[in-house]
Amino acid sequence: MTWIYYFSLFWTLAAAILPPKYRSLGLPLIVAGVVLPWLIILTAKLVGWRLVRTTSARKNAILATTTREEEAYHEKERVLPKSEDADWVEVEKNPAGTAPNGGQAPDDWDGIVGFLHPFCNAGGGGERVLWAAIKATQKCWPKAICVIYTGDHDAAKSTILERVSQRFNIHLHPPKVIFLYLQTRHWVLSSTWPHFTLLGQSLGSLIMAYDAFSLLVPDIFIDTMGYSFTLSLSKRLFPKIPTGAYVHYPTISTDMLDSLHAEAGKGVNAGTGKGFRGFVKRQYWHAYASLYRSSGGDVDVVMTNSSWTQAHIQALWGAKRTKRRKPHSVEVVFPPVAVEKLEQAIDLEGPKAIPREIVLLYVAQFRPEKNHDLILRAFARMLRQEIKGAKLVLVGSVRDDDDSKKVYALRLLVHDLKIENNVEFACDASWPEVLEWLQKSWIGVNGMWNEHFGIGVVEYQAAGLICVVNDSGGPRADIVVDFDGGPTGYHASTESEYATRFAEALSMSEEATIEMRKRARASSKRFTEETFAMKWVEQLGKLIDIQQAASK
Structure with a gap:
């Protein structure tokens, strides 16, 4: 109850420095400062006790309902055992x-x-x-x-x-x-x-x-x-x-707080800490971070x-x-992650393996933080400098008007970069369509800075794609890591780095490529449902x- 101590201390000091004409209020204020926090705690417990009492009837009803449903379920399975x-x-x-x-x-x-x-x-x-x-x-x-x-x-x-x-x-x-x-x-x-x-x-x-x-x-x-x-x-x-x-x-994270500074910022809030509004935003975020720290201290x-x-x-x-x-x-x-299901659906070698095409696949929702702009510019640079005839496929859901506007802006960027013939948008693609792209694509791309994990990257690995991911967050720390004595993909941060890594991934020898695909698939088993x-x-x-x- 550290906060009670500090609250009481603050209240006591405030009472002690009152002007003389208000000095008579000092003792009542000190008593209030000591009593009020405990009163708040007691009130919360009383509210909790009342909630337990008032919901006890529903709890008993739920227990009774689950018992009846359990009996009916097993009776049904006795009659129809194959549906179990x-x-x-x-x-x-x-x-x-x-x-x-x-x-x-x-x-x-x-x-x-x-x-x-x-x-x-x-x-x-x-x-x-x-x-x-x-x-x-x-x-x-x-x-x-x-x-x-x-x-x-x-x-x-x-x-x-x-x-x-x-x-x-x-x-x-x-x-x-x-x-x-x-x-x-x-x-x-x-x-x-x-x-x-x-x-x-x-x-x-x-x-x-x-x-x-x-x-x-x-x-x-x-x-x-x-x-x-x-x-x-x-x-x-x-x-x-x-x-x-x-x-x-x-x-909120330390990276988010750091991103407000113009010099070191990354992400959607990069550099927004400048000026008076930026100062207010910094103070607000730091105050919120203090509350967030306190809330986390209560979790068992x-x-x-x-x-x-x-x-x-x-x-x-x-x-x-x-x-x-x-x-x-x-x-x-x-x-x-449904690693086993992707392994069953996609063969890396043998007569059932589908030939890979020179396709870079990026599966991500069309939101600003996914950094599609960076990937498009890097892809355009690679086409100009290295490999011709490659294709970039952007797969993602369009949930609302903001997402639709983002797709429109990306299409304009594709036109400006003069790569219309090399880019395909697959909006709201079904799972069979996504699976088809996973089967025949060469590279799996991730462009988001500080992706917290990256389920899509694990799916790339399980499908046997060569991963080129952002050099941050979960993809760097947990997923695209060395495994069984060798790399499972590439990391990049800037437009030029992405372009270079794309070219390297497409230029590897057949033997090196298949070995990396196998290592990536084996590494993905760390993320199974079991x-x-x-x-x-x-x-x-x-x-x-x-x-x-x-x-x-």
């Missing part, structure tokens, strides 16, 4: 997993894990992590109930689970999955906060979290979208409920998707977590241990 999910059969036959420390996993744990993921039906990489985490939870703790707090009111439970099955090939056990629908998701949209967006969205997440707790107070609360302020709120309301965070990227178990994210989270949250005596270190849990599941179970087991110790 193979993974769930394995759980039923041998529900006890093996704990990471060598002991027996507490498979009989039957608590409720609450996942805050208000956009769970979006179908992106973050959602793959969510559903893979729930699948791993179900396989190790089949009696546990997974509750997802979502704002996707337009999708019923069956619709969401069907999409999960089709989009990610992840089959969940329906009776143990519960969706609770939030009414306040709009508070975390950037459009709701046109100014001071970072702070506004974080404050909005508190409103959304209170909405979630008003629906149900879980036994374990996990944020899987980066709303760390909600974990602080949970700790204030329910001190004994363990909290976990899976962090895809820090809301922290997972990050890459070592780059881990380093930034440790730099931001580490001191607070140490001060608050959090025993578990920040752990890297790589996102699950590896993710093992790490997730290890971290969730820590939260269950905390919950069981607190409930004794």
